[in-house]
Amino acid sequence: MRVTARVDYAVRAGRELALAHPGTLSAEAIAGRQELPLAFTKQIMARMRRAGIVVAQRGGEGGYRLGPDPSTVSVADIVRAVEGPLADVRGEPPEELTYPGDGEVLRSLWIATRAGLRSVLEHVTLADLAAGALPGHIGALTEQSGAWQRR
Numbered sequence: 001m002r003v004t005a006r007v008d009y010a011v012r013a014g015r016e017l018a019l020a021h022p023g024t025l026s027a028e029a030i031a032g033r034q035e036l037p038l039a040f041t042k043q044i045m046a047r048m049r050r051a052g053i054v055v056a057q058r059g060g061e062g063g064y065r066l067g068p069d070p071s072t073v074s075v076a077d078i079v080r081a082v083e084g085p086l087a088d089v090r091g092e093p094p095e096e097l098t099y100p101g102d103g104e105v106l107r108s109l110w111i112a113t114r115a116g117l118r119s120v121l122e123h124v125t126l127a128d129l130a131a132g133a134l135p136g137h138i139g140a141l142t143e144q145s146g147a148w149q150r151r
Contacts, residue, residue: 018126051081087114
């Protein structure tokens with residue numbers, strides 16, 4: 001899976017908002033703390049606002065705040081808000097793919113891949129990231145043989 005800059009920046013921005021919860025942060029503050037491009041940060045915040053993850057507040061105390069509690073916002077929610085579904089294949093949902101002959105096993109492969117992504121990204125919340133720790137079973141994945149090796 002390739003994690004785009006948009007996803008990485010959105011997760012970082014979400015963590016900043018979780019750390020400030022229930023307070024409000026300006027896009028400038030988020031971008032500054034995370035060393036993100038301001039224009040890109042504003043685009044990401046707009047996508048997260050449309051998805052209901054953040055609320056925009058105008059005025060002198062304006063900025064962005066998390067709408068829901070950080071413990072209810074998963075990393076998967078953020079990925080979907082800024083990039084769309086977790087595991088499309090050529091822009092199509094894997095369950096709608098068809099392959100000729102005995103190639104149907106490929107559809108099962110892509111569905112299993114999506115399930116694997118969900119098993120991690122749907123179980124890590126902004127509250128977890130703000131606390132600086134992954135849930136036990138997710139953190140354990142980083143201890144598997146070869147987990148830290150790029151292949």
